[in-house]
Amino acid sequence: MTPxxxxxxxxxxxxxxxxxxxxxxxxxISAQVLxxxxxxxxxxxxxxxxxxxxxxxxxxxxxxxxxxxxxxxxVRVGEEQHPVQPGDVGLVQQRYPLFNHRTLADNLxxxxxxxxxxxxxxxxxxxxxxxxxxxxxxxxxxxxxxxxQRQRAAIAQQLxxxxxxxxxxxxxxxxxxxxxxxxxxxxxxxTTMDELNxxxxxxxxxxxxxxxxxxxxxxGYERDTAGQLLPGATISKNHQxxxxxxxxxxxxxxxxxxxxxxxxxxxxxxxxAA
Amino acid sequence: xxxxxxxxxxxxxxxxxxxxxxxxxxxxxxxxxxPLQLFPSLGDVLRALSxxxxxxxxxxxxxxxxxxxxQALTIGTALALAISYLxxxxxxxxxxYAATKMRYLTLTGLTFFMALLLSTGHQVKLSVLVFATTVYxxxxxxSVILTTTREEMDHARTLxxxxxxxxxxxxxxxxxxxxxxxxRQNFAIIWTMITLVETLYQSEGGIGxxxxxxxxxxxxxxxxxxxxxxxxxxxxxxxxxxxxxxxxFPHAAxxxxx
Numbered sequence: 001m002t003p004x005x006x007x008x009x010x011x012x013x014x015x016x017x018x019x020x021x022x023x024x025x026x027x028x029i030s031a032q033v034l035x036x037x038x039x040x041x042x043x044x045x046x047x048x049x050x051x052x053x054x055x056x057x058x059x060x061x062x063x064x065x066x067x068x069x070x071x072x073x074x075v076r077v078g079e080e081q082h083p084v085q086p087g088d089v090g091l092v093q094q095r096y097p098l099f100n101h102r103t104l105a106d107n108l109x110x111x112x113x114x115x116x117x118x119x120x121x122x123x124x125x126x127x128x129x130x131x132x133x134x135x136x137x138x139x140x141x142x143x144x145x146x147x148x149q150r151q152r153a154a155i156a157q158q159l160x161x162x163x164x165x166x167x168x169x170x171x172x173x174x175x176x177x178x179x180x181x182x183x184x185x186x187x188x189x190x191t192t193m194d195e196l197n198x199x200x201x202x203x204x205x206x207x208x209x210x211x212x213x214x215x216x217x218x219x220g221y222e223r224d225t226a227g228q229l230l231p232g233a234t235i236s237k238n239h240q241x242x243x244x245x246x247x248x249x250x251x252x253x254x255x256x257x258x259x260x261x262x263x264x265x266x267x268x269x270x271x272x273a274a
Numbered sequence: 275x276x277x278x279x280x281x282x283x284x285x286x287x288x289x290x291x292x293x294x295x296x297x298x299x300x301x302x303x304x305x306x307x308x309p310l311q312l313f314p315s316l317g318d319v320l321r322a323l324s325x326x327x328x329x330x331x332x333x334x335x336x337x338x339x340x341x342x343x344x345q346a347l348t349i350g351t352a353l354a355l356a357i358s359y360l361x362x363x364x365x366x367x368x369x370x371y372a373a374t375k376m377r378y379l380t381l382t383g384l385t386f387f388m389a390l391l392l393s394t395g396h397q398v399k400l401s402v403l404v405f406a407t408t409v410y411x412x413x414x415x416x417s418v419i420l421t422t423t424r425e426e427m428d429h430a431r432t433l434x435x436x437x438x439x440x441x442x443x444x445x446x447x448x449x450x451x452x453x454x455x456x457x458r459q460n461f462a463i464i465w466t467m468i469t470l471v472e473t474l475y476q477s478e479g480g481i482g483x484x485x486x487x488x489x490x491x492x493x494x495x496x497x498x499x500x501x502x503x504x505x506x507x508x509x510x511x512x513x514x515x516x517x518x519x520x521x522x523f524p525h526a527a528x529x530x531x532x
Contacts, residue, residue: 101451
């Protein structure tokens with residue numbers, strides 16, 4: 001097994017609950033993402049976050065991104081573990097929104113200007129355009145970009161201004177095999193850019209998400225001792241998997257390994273049973 | 275040829291241009307050779323147009339109306355933009371809502387009140403046009419603002435832009451091209467109103483007054499000539515607005531095409 005150890009927390013959810021019009025959507029979610037350190041390597045972490053449709057994944061995403069305040073509980077981010085504010089956590093939404101009235105370079109510059117002086121921001125943008133293989137497209141408007149280019153641009157934009165933590169909402173949805181491989185590459189690229197870079201993948205694609213992640217969160221409903229479903233989805237301790245500890249992370253072709261497939265099948269069974 | 279009658283077909287540019295040219299030619303030929311009993315012939319209309327230009331100052335009257343229309347449009351657009359953008363603040367939403375409903379007020383009744391409040395005919399004319407333009411523009415502009423999605427605003431917020439800056443980026447800058455489109459569409463309304471207002475305040479002339487006189491003396495050829503001039507002016511205006519949109523908002527055409 002690859003040697004690794006955990007250091008400081010990069011994301012902490014403490015007793016997060018949310019209700020809408022009296023209906024409990026999320027219930028008492030507590031989870032933490034720690035900085036995973038691998039000797040002689042600079043690599044951030046990937047957290048897979050799986051939940052069935054309509055369970056409240058998007059609500060939790062908005063809470064983690066600081067766009068909605070939870071009814072109870074807190075979300076803390078960064079090295080100082082301060083309460084999350086909008087802009088602390090990048091959120092790449094499903095349709096990769098960009099400002100359509102700005103060129104790609106201007107879109108990135110707007111994000112970079114949050115952390116850098118104008119000249120430094122321009123240098124950062126040029127570096128990101130090159131790193132994300134978009135340097136030929138800086139003067140194009142978002143409507144002129146392909147789906148893949150747009151996705152890379154949206155990720156680059158969020159990375160330029162967030163504090164290492166980025167949420168990808170359904171990044172594999174509606175993509176073909178080649179495009180899924182492309183997205184995987186981007187995610188790995190992002191995690192290797194900085195030790196603290198943390199990508200949270202919110203997805204329906206449990207196999208692909210698990211294959212990429214060091215940690216997996218399974219969101220679902222719990223039952224009380226009498227067997228009755230409790231209102232509101234949660235991520236129980238039993239459903240927070242340390243895939244690195246299980247020997248299922250950082251393998252180049254983990255999806256071909258029998259242990260991985262057994263684990264995915266076990267997860268599917270749990271989801272069906274819930 | 276078949277594609278011209280196929281649903282959702284995209285004929286080539288030359289084919290489409292030829293089709294439009296042919297349709298216009300048929301229309302002109304029908305008008306020239308088969309005049310309806312009550313409808314003036316093409317020759318009569320052209321003669322009336324020549325007479326209106328040479329002896330009745332059609333061009334000057336058109337210019338007078340156009341400057342008034344542009345003045346009203348400029349003031350109305352500024353007011354409507356202010357009212358619409360202020361809907362970001364809940365306090366101003368009832369004002370915008372009330373403004374949209376004022377479309378139903380009649381111009382004649384409004385003119386009476388304006389006449390009591392203002393001293394000159396020009397002021398009355400302009401204020402009525404500004405009022406009417408503003409209420410129509412506010413209706414269109416608030417509809418554009420309402421198309422803003424949570425996804426768009428969330429995107430701006432995740433970049434650390436504050437609420438006002440997000441509003442500026444997403445709603446103001448992001449939808450400026452659509453606002454220009456609303457202005458273009460509503461400019462036509464000014465032309466329908468200006469002819470009415472000019473007949474109520476005749477001291478400054480204008481194409482509306484000229485039209486009124488032609489109507490009054492049953493000069494149908496003159497009426498039609500003026501209507502065609504207004505139509506051509508409107509088409510030219512539409513073209514200019516389209517040009518402005520292409521020059522200042524090149525992304526708009528891309529988004530529409532995609």
